[in-house]
Amino acid sequence: MAKSKFKRIVLKLLKWFGIVVALILVILSIVVIVNLNYDKPSLYVSEENLQKEYANTDTKVMAKNLVAQMSLDEKIAQMYGEPYASGMAKLATNFLVKKRFAHIYVGENKRLGIPPWVLSDGPRGARVLGKDVKGVTTFPVGMARGASWNPDLEYRINQVIASEMRANKVNYAATPCINLLRHPGWGRAQETYGEDPWLLGEFGVAAVKGLEKHNIMACPKHFALNSIENSRWVVDVEVDERTLREVYLPHFKKTVQKGKPASIMSAYNAVNGEFCGSNKELLTHILRDDWGFEGFVTTDWLMGVYDGIKGVQAGLDVEMPFQQVYTQEVIQEGLDSGEISESDIDKIVTRSLSTRLKYALIDDQDNYPTSDIGKPSSIELAREAAEESMVLLKNEGILPFKNQEGKTIAVIGRLADLENTGDRGSSDSKPLYVETPFEGIQKHHQAQGNKVILDDGSDLERAKELAGNADEIVLVVGFTHEDEGEYIIFSREQMEEAAEAGKSLGKVTIGGDREDLSLLEQDEMLIKALHPMNDNLAVVYVGGSAIDMSTWEDDVPAILFSWYSGMEGGTALANILYGNANPSGKLPFSIAKNQKDYPPFTPYTKNFKYGYYHGYTLFDKKGTTPAYPFGFGLSYTNFTYDSLAVKTQEISMDDLLEVEVNVSNTGEVDGKEVVQLYIGFSNSTVDRPVKLLRGFKKVHLKAGETKKALLDVAAKDLAWYNPATENWEVESMTYELYIGSSSAKNDLLQSTFIVK
Known part of the structure; x- marks a missing residue:
């Protein structure tokens, strides 16, 4: 009797266990199906959602009007990617089942007719894949392209990447990576373009312009001093003001001011005691006040900012890809304590909206069919x-x-x-x-x-x-x-x-x-x-x-x-x-x-x-001789340089130094040579490098052909940063000019010029 009763209990337990397992499987199946077939809202302002605010073509005014109509919760919803649980489920499901990167939608407000924006990584090809898209055109990594010394090539590459992103229903690219390679052991070296700020800046501008050509919001990253990978979430990088301004920021400055990207991504690491996602010196004083950046700043993905109140104070606009510290509770706590104000929130939301609405108002999606991928x-x-x-x-x-x-x-x-x-x-x-x-x-x-x-x-x-x-x-x-x-x-x-x-x-x-x-x-x-x-x-x-x-x-x-x-x-x-x-x-x-x-x-x-x-x-x-110098590379032909001429031996602080040199292909096959221009500072009254790259040009030469290469350098690009005056200063002195095939002394012709 006891055995029979025990058997019935076991059978009943097994039955209920089976029901529970079945329910779990059903729930998991629903989660998988929902997350694999997620809704893809339009990224553009549609006619049925058109409201009076959009009649004004000044997106700053439009954004300000829209923010004035938002509740606090609606404003906070503009400050992060997707809710943590649902967003993580979508991302994980698509990775595990489809081996694809899901669309993460940011900032949609249906009540006010505000469309979302959606991000794709893309340093070597579009990352997010749309329905029935099996793959994309995948290019060499950034470091390889930096080795081409050909910014025009980088511009064309990013145009293709941008058009394939658009075909995948994406309008924001978390690229280019322009962090400086200070040591070759850095794990993400392959994503950037090299060790020199000038080279990085030229490629950063080319990449941004290529992306923006197809109405993709470019996002140079990681701002700033991110070049240690294994400690990236915890390391505090100490740097003095001259080193910061002259070595680790010039390429970001050039990319921001000449490329005019829509966005910037902050780095994980801290700089001089404050994490980059909440670093007011970087995000506000330098990026916005000094450089005039008018776009919006997002965090690096996952744990990109550790203190939501400090993030608001620093001018961080959007936490990506999920809501972790920009929560209603954290923001309300900051408002209650007086550490932040609702006007701070308004400023953040207005800044991101005014930028991305420029792209939402251009509905040219039909120009980017998926059939164009891999042309x-x-x-x-x-x-x-x-x-x-x-x-x-x-x-x-x-x-x-x-x-x-x-x-x-x-x-x-x-x-x-x-x-x-x-x-x-x-x-x-x-x-x-x-x-x-x-x-x-x-x-x-x-x-x-x-x-x-x-x-x-x-x-x-x-x-x-x-x-x-x-x-x-x-x-x-x-x-x-x-x-x-x-x-x-x-x-x-x-x-x-x-x-x-x-x-x-x-x-x-x-x-x-x-x-x-x-x-x-x-x-x-x-x-x-x-x-x-x-x-x-x-x-x-x-x-x-x-x-x-x-x-x-x-x-x-x-x-x-x-x-x-x-x-x-x-x-x-x-x-x-x-x-x-x-x-x-x-x-x-x-x-x-x-x-x-x-x-x-x-x-x-x-x-x-x-x-x-x-x-x-x-x-x-x-005075250390490297195994292979910066800018070195052999060819199947030979190139020679002669007739170096400085057009004006003396220039003023506002002038452009113009230089020409003859480059000859003395071999038997056609080839391309990278003409490199360096400036020397041996007469400086402050500690400066022996020389710095300040120009380059890739020249195609047929066998036996000679061409005159023309290069120029602005006097302002010879400046050093004086921490005492907080200004860039150009010294009046004699400078060295070097032109040749690499940074090695034996590969360079030399002359001088004077800045008055």
Whole structure:
């Protein structure tokens, strides 16, 4: 009897358990379906929602009128992305089920007819994917494009990215990344353009203008001094005023004032004791009061601001992507205590509305059909970008490989046939396809009937035998998103613990900073094993920044930096290796002979001081010879410089220095050369770099052709920042002028001029 009763209880419990499980599954299914098929409201002011405020074309007046009609809760709803729970569910569901980045809608107010705006990351291609869109045109990473030294190319790339964002029903791009590379170990180095503020500024302006051309709100990031990844949520960067103004902010200033982006993204880290999301000195005094920025500021995604009241006080406009500290409770607490006022809230909401309404009033969505994604011209541009980006560092006469029949080519390395376009964090882009190095080389040789053999290099003896029997070896080495990139860890506490300990605590993470600049051990072993087997060996490096090649560079005859080269990287690589394209990339950073020659770098830290010198300015100041200088890159032809002329030897403080120089292609093939202009400050009364980049131009020259390159420099761009007067000052003195093919002294012609 007791057994029977027990059995009935068990059966009843199992029945109820089954019902509960079934209900949970039903609820989860509903959540998944709802979040995969979320509503996509229009981003534009529609006729049925048109209200009297929109009749006024002055969006500042429109915004002010609309804010006057809002309740406090409605105003707060303009200050964050989506509610935390529903927004996180949407984001997670789309990542896990569809492997896509969901649309996050911000600032919609149906009562007042205000449409939302929606963000996509996009440093190398549109991030958000619309319905039935399988992928997008994916370009080389930012560092590769910086190596092209071609801002016009960057402008065209961002036009394509913008048009594909529009086709995916997006109108805001969290790009470009213009943080300065102060140390090559920075995990997100691949997203930016290099180590020099002038180079960064020129590319930042080009990117913003390309995006804004298609009515995409551009958002340069991360403001400011973000160049340590593993401690990004907790590190406080100390910097003096001159270093801040002259080294870490000029590129942001130029991008803001010349590019005129709609928005700026604040950084996670603190600067001089205050986190960037609530740093009034950065967001208000410098960005708005000093530079005249009129757009709106958003946080970096997730935990981008830690104190909502301080955020309002500092002038932070929108918390992204979810509401975490800009809550009704926090704002009301600040209002009750008198720390903030409703007029502060009004100012924030009016600022963001007045900017984004400019875009909401232009309904040209029909101009961007999804059929335009991955157009032949866009794919051709991706290949062109990859070719112009690749930097030939060393070539003992073996490249380009000969195009002839009857050859056996060995493509070796664990990355040789890997679809490897860069990190998997916010800069990720889902390509329509990826052509690997092996696939590109194999396709190149199909017409000639040559044998192309793939080997991952895991069996050293087999790889050595293959190398010994092949006519030429392409050895692909480097990194993936597991080795470098955005540091993916979702616990601020864990990051803080590691920062306090000064080391990794062994938590499961993705990407992050590189503490050792050497290649992985298996790659170095492969290079050392294979180079004695064949003289026709080219090492192709895949990665986002500088590496230490000191243990093997003397052993190999050719080294090519191919970077993370995008969806057309394989074709571009084959074209470079076999001479269909002439390499024209130049290093956007310096490479040291010894890792100790770089400035200090600590990935796990709560406090760090940034100095005035880094990169080529540090090497110049210390008299240290780098392994490869900033701006260096070889070609399959030779270029010479002569007839340097300064048009006016003396200029005033308001003048433009005009310079010309003859550049000649003395070789037998057409090529492109990057003419670089530097200014020297040896006569300065204050501590200044030996020289600074102040201009560059990429010139195409046919074999045997000479062209006159014209460059100019504004006298105001020679200024230094005087903390005592809080002003930029140009010294009256004699300056040095350098023009040539790299920052190395031996590669530069020299002259002088005077500023009166």
